[in-house]
Amino acid sequence: MDFELSEEQVLLKDSVDRFVQDNYSPEDRLKLSQTELGFSRDHWKTMAELGWLGMAFSEEVGGFGGGAVEVMIMMESMGRGLVLEPFVSTVLLGGKLVAEAGSAEQIEQIIPSLIEGETMLAFAYAEAQSRFNLNDVQTTASKSGDNYILNGTKAVVYHGGTADKIIVSARTSGDALDAEGISLFIVDKDAAGLDIRSYATVDGQRAADIRFENVSVPAANLLGAEGKAAPIIEKVVDQAIGALCAEAVGAMAASNEITNEYLKTRKQFGVPIGKFQVLQHRMVDMYMDAEQSKSMSDMVAMKLDIDYNDDARKAVSAAKAQIGKAAKFIGQQSVQLHGGMGMTDEYSIGHYFKRLTTLEMLFGNTDYHLNRFSSLS
Amino acid sequence: MDLSFTDEELAFQSEVREFLEKNLPSDVKERYRRGVHFTKEGQVRWQKILNEKGWMAPNWPKEYGGPGWTATQKYIFAQEMGRASAPNPMPFGVSMVGPVIYTFGTDEQKNYYLPRILNSEDWWCQGYSEPGSGSDLASLKTRADRDGDDYIVNGQKIWTSHAQHADMIFCLVRTDQNAKAQEGISFLLIDMKTPGITVRPIIGLDKEHTLNEVFFDDVRVPIKNRIGEENKGWTYAKFLLGNERTSIARVAQSKLRCEHLREIANTEKVNGGLLNEDRDFMRKLTQIEVDLMALEYTELRMLSKIEKGETLTAEPSLLKIKGTEIQQRLTELLVESLGMYGAAYDSLEVREGRNDLNFAPDYAHGPMAEHLYLKAASIYGGSNEIQRNIISKMVLGL
Numbered sequence: 001m002d003f004e005l006s007e008e009q010v011l012l013k014d015s016v017d018r019f020v021q022d023n024y025s026p027e028d029r030l031k032l033s034q035t036e037l038g039f040s041r042d043h044w045k046t047m048a049e050l051g052w053l054g055m056a057f058s059e060e061v062g063g064f065g066g067g068a069v070e071v072m073i074m075m076e077s078m079g080r081g082l083v084l085e086p087f088v089s090t091v092l093l094g095g096k097l098v099a100e101a102g103s104a105e106q107i108e109q110i111i112p113s114l115i116e117g118e119t120m121l122a123f124a125y126a127e128a129q130s131r132f133n134l135n136d137v138q139t140t141a142s143k144s145g146d147n148y149i150l151n152g153t154k155a156v157v158y159h160g161g162t163a164d165k166i167i168v169s170a171r172t173s174g175d176a177l178d179a180e181g182i183s184l185f186i187v188d189k190d191a192a193g194l195d196i197r198s199y200a201t202v203d204g205q206r207a208a209d210i211r212f213e214n215v216s217v218p219a220a221n222l223l224g225a226e227g228k229a230a231p232i233i234e235k236v237v238d239q240a241i242g243a244l245c246a247e248a249v250g251a252m253a254a255s256n257e258i259t260n261e262y263l264k265t266r267k268q269f270g271v272p273i274g275k276f277q278v279l280q281h282r283m284v285d286m287y288m289d290a291e292q293s294k295s296m297s298d299m300v301a302m303k304l305d306i307d308y309n310d311d312a313r314k315a316v317s318a319a320k321a322q323i324g325k326a327a328k329f330i331g332q333q334s335v336q337l338h339g340g341m342g343m344t345d346e347y348s349i350g351h352y353f354k355r356l357t358t359l360e361m362l363f364g365n366t367d368y369h370l371n372r373f374s375s376l377s
Numbered sequence: 378m379d380l381s382f383t384d385e386e387l388a389f390q391s392e393v394r395e396f397l398e399k400n401l402p403s404d405v406k407e408r409y410r411r412g413v414h415f416t417k418e419g420q421v422r423w424q425k426i427l428n429e430k431g432w433m434a435p436n437w438p439k440e441y442g443g444p445g446w447t448a449t450q451k452y453i454f455a456q457e458m459g460r461a462s463a464p465n466p467m468p469f470g471v472s473m474v475g476p477v478i479y480t481f482g483t484d485e486q487k488n489y490y491l492p493r494i495l496n497s498e499d500w501w502c503q504g505y506s507e508p509g510s511g512s513d514l515a516s517l518k519t520r521a522d523r524d525g526d527d528y529i530v531n532g533q534k535i536w537t538s539h540a541q542h543a544d545m546i547f548c549l550v551r552t553d554q555n556a557k558a559q560e561g562i563s564f565l566l567i568d569m570k571t572p573g574i575t576v577r578p579i580i581g582l583d584k585e586h587t588l589n590e591v592f593f594d595d596v597r598v599p600i601k602n603r604i605g606e607e608n609k610g611w612t613y614a615k616f617l618l619g620n621e622r623t624s625i626a627r628v629a630q631s632k633l634r635c636e637h638l639r640e641i642a643n644t645e646k647v648n649g650g651l652l653n654e655d656r657d658f659m660r661k662l663t664q665i666e667v668d669l670m671a672l673e674y675t676e677l678r679m680l681s682k683i684e685k686g687e688t689l690t691a692e693p694s695l696l697k698i699k700g701t702e703i704q705q706r707l708t709e710l711l712v713e714s715l716g717m718y719g720a721a722y723d724s725l726e727v728r729e730g731r732n733d734l735n736f737a738p739d740y741a742h743g744p745m746a747e748h749l750y751l752k753a754a755s756i757y758g759g760s761n762e763i764q765r766n767i768i769s770k771m772v773l774g775l
Contacts, residue, residue: 339760345582
C-alpha cells in the first residue's frame with residue numbers, strides 16, 4: 001500500500017502547481033473568466049507544450065501513458081487555482097471518447113492535434129429531460145444514404161461554444177432510457193443545421209445549449225459501433241468523475257487555507273475571530289471533510305488504474321457522493337466564515353464556493369450517486 | 378387556546394387577498410416570484426399603490442400613518458403578501474429608520490420624514506457596518522465632530538445595500554472618541570446628496586450590484602439631523618436591530634418558494650417520469666415544509682405573547698436562525714431541482730428579466746441568483762453565530 005507520489009509524479013505536480021502559481025492569481029482568474037472566450041488560448045498552448053494534454057492518453061494513441069493517478073495529480077492542482085481551460089471537456093471527455101471508441105483513422109485525425117493544443121472538443125451528452133441519466137437520450141440519428149441525420153437539443157454543454165468538434169450522443173435505435181441504441185458522432189462546429197447558444201455558467205466557465213436540426217454527418221463520423229456507445233460513455237464519464245473529485249479536493253484545500261488564514265487575521269471584539277470556539281469547531285469540521293475527500297479521491301484514482309470493473313464503478317459513486325457533500329459544506333461555510341467579504345465577486349472565496357457547488361452537481365449529485373452505489377452493491 | 382381566526386379576521390383576509398389580486402402589478406409580481414432582483418421603478422410604483430390603500434406601514438402606530446392593525450391582522454397581511462408573490466416595501470425606511478424616528482425623533486423630524494417614507498419619496502439605506510466592524514458593531518470608527526450647527530463626518534461604511542438608489546442614509550457615528558465602545562455613538566440622518574459622500578459599488582458573487590461602500594469626506598450634517606441625544610445612539614441602534622430580527626423569519630416568502638418548488642417538480646423530468654416521483658428529492662422538500670411549519674407556529678406563539686403584552690427576549694434570534702436556514706435550504710433545493718441547468722446562470726440575462734438566448738426552461742432563471750444572494754442571510758442582521766450567542770446568554774444563562 002502506498003499513497004505517496006513517485007518522483008515523476010512529484011515533478012508533474014510541481015509543474016502544474018507552478019503554472020497555477022504563475023497564471024492564476026484570483027485577479028487573473030476573475031479577469032479571464034470575464035473575457036468572451038472565458039479562458040486563455042496562450043495558457044492552452046503552454047499546457048500543450050508541457051505535455052499535459054497528452055498525459056491521459058496511452059502511448060498507442062500517441063499520448064504519454066499517464067493513468068488516473070496522473071490525471072488526479074493535475075486536476076487537484078488545477079482545482080486549487082480554479083483553472084478555466086477546457087481540460088476536462090477536451091482531454092478527459094472528448095479526447096478519451098475518441099481514444100476509447102475511435103477507429104485508427106479517427107484517432108490519427110484528432111488525438112495528435114488535440115495533444116498539440118490545436119483541436120478542442122466538447123461532449124454533448126445531457127438533455128433537458130435527462131438530468132444525470134446518461135442513457136436518457138432523445139436526440140436521434142437516422143441513417144440516410146452515407147450520412148446520419150441528427151435532430152434534438154443538448155443542454156449545458158461545457159465549452160460547446162468554443163470547441164472545434166463536438167462529440168454528441170444520439171439514439172440510433174431503442175426506446176428512451178435504453179442503454180442499447182445509443183451512438184456517438186463527431187460533429188464539426190460549423191456543420192449546417194447546428195444552432196449553438198453560448199452562455200456563462202455560475203462557476204465562471206462557458207457552456208452552450210446546442211440544437212441539431214437535420215444536421216447531416218458522414219457515416220465516417222460515427223464514433224465506435226452503432227448503438228453500442230453506452231458502456232464507453234459510462235467508462236469515460238466515470239473517469240472524468242474521478243478527475244472532478246480531484247479538482248474538488250484541490251478547490252476545497254485552497255478554500256480551507258484561505259478561510260483558515262482569514263480566521264487568524266480578521267479581528268472582532270478585540271481578538272482574531274479564530275479564537276471563538278464555535279468557529280474553531282466549524283473549521284475543524286471543514287478540515288476533516290477535506291481530508292476524507294482527499295482519501296476518497298486518491299482511492300478512486302488508484303482503483304480506476306487497476307481495472308474498470310464494478311468495484312471501480314462503486315468507488316466512483318462513493319467518492320462523488322462523499323465529495324459532493326463535502327464540497328457543498330466547505331464552499332458554503334467558507335463564505336459564511338468570511339462574513340460580508342465572502343459575498344463579493346472581487347474576493348476569491350466566493351468563486352471556490354461557486355465551482356464547488358457545480359462540481360457537486362456535474363455528472364450526478366450526491367443523491368444520484370448514493371443510489372448508483374446502492375444499485376451496484 | 379384557539380387556532381382559528383375570528384369572522385372579522387377572515388373578512389380581513391379576504392379583503393387583503395382581493396386587493397392584492399387586483400392591484401399588484403404583474404411585472405413586479407413576476408420578478409419576485411422568480412427570485413430575480415427588483416427594479417427601483419417597479420418597487421416604488423408598488424409601494425405607492427400600497428400607501429394609497431394605507432397599507433404601507435402595518436407596524437406603525439395609527440397617528441403616524443399605520444393602519445392600526447392587531448398583531449394577528451399584521452400576520453394575516455404578511456401571509457397574504459407572500460401568497461400573492463408581493464414584495465414587501467424596502468425595509469430601510471419603513472421597518473428600520475421609520476420606527477426609530479417616531480419613537481425617538483423630534484416633532485420636526487417626524488413631520489418631515491415619516492410622510493416621505495410612506496409615500497416613497499425618500500429611499501433610505503443603512504450606514505451601520507464598517508470595514509473593521511461587522512458583528513462587532515460597537516467598534517465603529519466613522520467620526521462626527523461638532524462645528525457650529527453642524528457635525529463634520531469622516532469615515533467609511535460598507536455592505537450598504539441599495540445605496541446607489543438612496544436619497545437618505547441613517548448612520549451610526551462616533552461623537553465621543555474617548556468613551557467606551559458602546560458609548561459615544563450618535564445616530565444621524567444624512568442626505569446622500571451632501572458634498573463629500575461617495576458611493577462605490579461592490580459587485581456580489583451573484584454578479585449583481587446590490588452592495589456598496591459609502592465614503593464620508595468632511596461631510597456637513599446639521600445637528601438637527603441627529604436622532605435623540607448625542608452619544609446615546611447605541612440605544613436607538615439596538616431598538617432598530619430588534620425590529621429587524623422580528624421580520625426576518627420570512628415564513629410567507631418561504632411558503633411561496635415551496636410552492637414554486639412543487640411546480641418545478643411537477644414539470645421537471647427524471648428517469649422518464651417527473652421529479653415529483655423522485656423520493657429523495659420529495660423527502661427533502663417535505664422535510665423543509667415540516668420545518669417551516671414548526672417555524673410558523675413558533676412565530677404564532679410569539680405573536681400571541683405580543684398580543685398579551687409580554688416582551689420578547691431572545692425569541693427573535695430563534696426566528697432569525699431558523700428562518701434564514703430554511704431560506705437557504707430552499708434556494709439550494711431550487712437549484713438542485715434544475716439538474717444540470719442549475720449551472721446555467723448568466724447574470725446579464727437575469728438582470729434584464731429576459732431570456733433572449735432562449736436557453737434552459739424559463740423557471741431556471743432566478744434560483745441560482747437567489748441561492749447566491751441568500752448566502753448573506755445567515756451573515757446580515759447579526760450573523761447566525763452571534764444569534765446563537767444571544768440565545769445562550771439571554772435564555773440559557775450560559
